[in-house]
Amino acid sequence: MPEAEGYGVVLRQSGDSGARARLVGALVLVVAALVATALCVGWIWTRADAVTPVSLPSGKPGLSTVSPSVSPSSTPPPKGQVLGSQIVAVNKDTMPIMGSAWSTSGDRSGLFGSAAVMFTVHEDYNGVADWVNVVSFGQLTPTVKVTSTPAGLKAAATQAGSRAIIGLYGEGAKISATTHKVITVDGHQGHEITTRVAVSAPKLPETFSTVLIAVIDRGDGTAAVSIGDIAGSTPTWIPVWRTKVSQIKINR
Structure with missing residues (x-):
């Protein structure tokens, strides 16, 4: 019958209220741990960037220009x-x-x-x-x-x-x-x-x-x-x- 099935469900929900509370608490702890880990990782990268800046290649002053292997030739005169x-x-x-x-x-x-x-x-x-x-x-x-x-x-x-x-x-x-x-x-x-x-x-x-x-x-x-x-x-x-x-x- 329909009424009897609905009643039975209510009874099962009432009986599991303690378990649900325990599950929610566990989830809160997991989320808090993930947030703490993220903050920790973010801090590590920030600190790494701060203390170890990326070094850019820089040219040494006074470098001589490399001469081409073939010297440019003069323009030949026009021909008829x-x-x-x-x-x-x-x-x-x-x-x-x-x-x-x-x-x-x-x-x-x-x-x-x-x-x-x-x-x-x-x-x-x-x-x-x-x-x-x-x-x-x-x-x-x-x-x-x-x-x-x-x-x-x-x-x-x-x-x-x-x-x-x-x-x-x-x-x-x-x-x-x-x-x-x-x-x-x-x-x-x-x-x-x-x-x-x-x-x-x-x-x-x-x-x-x-x-x-x-x-x-x-x-x-x-x-x-x-x-x-x-x-x-x-x-x-x-x-x-x-x-x-x-x-x-x-x-x-």
Whole structure:
């Protein structure tokens, strides 16, 4: 019956009241112990932090800077390109190549933003290298300001020629039969120099080379320059060079 079951429960609760009191007391003691332990642990960590601070690494004064294993290199000067039938300087001035028999070459004439082509005259003449004709095209170094007068262009051509001859033949080069001529290219005034450079090398059937310099006023304080280095035994390339110089286009 329902009433009888409810009554029995009340009797069991009444009979266990002492046990419940004892259980509550035990729980209070456990909680108090845990609180005390927590406080104790917290105190230990606090004290540890206080007496043993974390040491931070510190640099010693006067430490020398470690040098890199490779020193930074200077920025290489800009270079032009040989594109198809044109030598294209960095400033986009152009000069036609000398012909299909000529190939791309490095430039040692001291021009800025230049490119070059070469033609082999004596292959393996000394068992080590070839003797070649070279034509380069670029501009005079921008740090050299060109004066737009006949005298200024002559001075610029002289400087470009000196740099080229030293770069190609060294400071001891001997020159002769030097000529000067005023030229006009693409509507711009210019100056041409031709000179002979003495050549003497074992097993080389050459006694001189003709070095040709053409400087063209760009009208902005700079000059377009072409350098021709032609072996004495191949003079037919000299008028070809002059024709190609007359076809130079100044990038405006």
